[in-house]
Amino acid sequence: MGFRAVLVDRQGLIVDTKESWQGVQAVAKGEHAGVLSDALAPWRSKHGSLRVVAAGMIGSRNGWLEMPYVPTPATAADFAAASRTIELPEGDRLMFLPGLTDPSAFPFPDVMRGEETQLVGFGLEQDIVVVLPGTHSKWADIRHGRIERFRTFVTGEIFNTLANHSFLSKVATAEADHASAAFAEGIALARDESGRAGGQLTRLFAVRTGWLAGKITPEEMKSRLSGLIVGWEFAEARAGGWFTEGDTIAVVGDDDLVEVYEAVSKAFGVNLAPAPADAAIRGALAISEYDLRSRGQEDSGRSYQRA
């Protein structure tokens, strides 16, 4: 995950964006203020001092400063109350958002940083299950206007490590193609509840045995693996009661994974509620406005940043 900053106007419309592959962990302790100040200088010179909202790993143990986790169930007001605002030398105001923890998880509390802001931006009005795809994918239960509970699935981590460092990585010749038949076949294998395919540790080996049997080409291997692994997440979510066939869920995110997860949702017989692509920005603004209203302050120019 890299650094990403979005400049929005008073109406929340995007004016400009900045992205860098250099994530927050690449910045040494004590140097965050300088890096941020340099990154925002062009915007500041044009628009004056900025109101910055910071969400995600920048508020983690390895980030600028470690923000607390708000416990579930939580609302936008809870995030605003637990945020922390500092004034920067150039006059910018920087608001760090807290993370979210679910103390009901066993054996240890589950955690998220950044996805809670996307959930607020998606909206907490309707009761619905929201999936936030990623390296550490999250399933969240929105209920009674709050984020009620959530669980993490390390799907992206498993896919990336197997695709790049396992028995496949020497044979596979192409990246995953989510429009391919091999991807759909991977999903179908993950969905199989008959037991004939064995558990997941056995199904994963079938990417290799299919190649040995001449049924999967080196081009298809990562597509097949991707379908199998994202499908596995859905199979575990189904077993855990997160959905049953015919339910409506939402997939929230701002990258290609949203399409992938929507395809898998359909393959599992799940309907999709519409979701905005800019949920993170909407969430940051909503929490920032809560904070401003509760302090009785007026809004000025602002930007949203995450790392």
Place this chain on the structure above:
Amino acid sequence: MGFRAVLVDRQGLIVDTKESWQGVQAVAKGEHAGVLSDALAPWRSKHGSLRVVAAGMIGSRNGWLEMPYVPTPATAADFAAASRTIELPEGDRLMFLPGLTDPSAFPFPDVMRGEETQLVGFGLEQDIVVVLPGTHSKWADIRHGRIERFRTFVTGEIFNTLANHSFLSKVATAEADHASAAFAEGIALARDESGRAGGQLTRLFAVRTGWLAGKITPEEMKSRLSGLIVGWEFAEARAGGWFTEGDTIAVVGDDDLVEVYEAVSKAFGVNLAPAPADAAIRGALAISEYDLRSRGQEDSGRSYQRA
């Protein structure tokens, strides 16, 4: 997996061994005979021409020559019948053993290369389930004097890729300690059938959340992961009907993994049948003797090799 050769006498007792981390895939096509000849030269000069048995990946697509897979159910005689013997320039005789395939696996036939020789060496007389730990761990069903069926679990692959290339690898400071409480806790979490811990993709994240919660130290992370992942294999094997509590199984292998798998077996309430540490050698000799008897030839000096 590297190259390993063992020189045994007419009684099957080990006279000498050679090991190299350079596996068969590191040798270019056409160069295998030269590499083997050089490796065996000291033995040949002392003992005369050798009878060599080659098992494992040396008979694979990426090895010296691709040997067929014998289908289950299979006996030592079936492996002897499908073997192939060539004469080398220096007078050594080299016997390649076939692999084993289980055509009943879904969606593709399962395969092993090398483990079938260990199974023959363990013995096919008693009806028992045998576990062969490894990167691609195998569970085999010995019945009616034959290898009846088997399944692969990619346990070692998952452990190695996550331990070395995931969210853990930057934090964890020590290799897995299989005598530690953290290892036992990992097994216990894998064994939990209540559903409260979620599926495996969620349980894996608990290695990170436990660290964030201050309940798992960086030293303990890989131990915890190891218990969780090997325990996961047993949980899937249990779900697949490979054992139930109180059963007796055997763990066959020649490295530290045997102890690890024996510890996990006990934690799952499984009894252990005794197994020899030299099952691979015993199996190679047994198949070689079958072959010699069926050809009516007399045995001379011999060595066993796998790569």
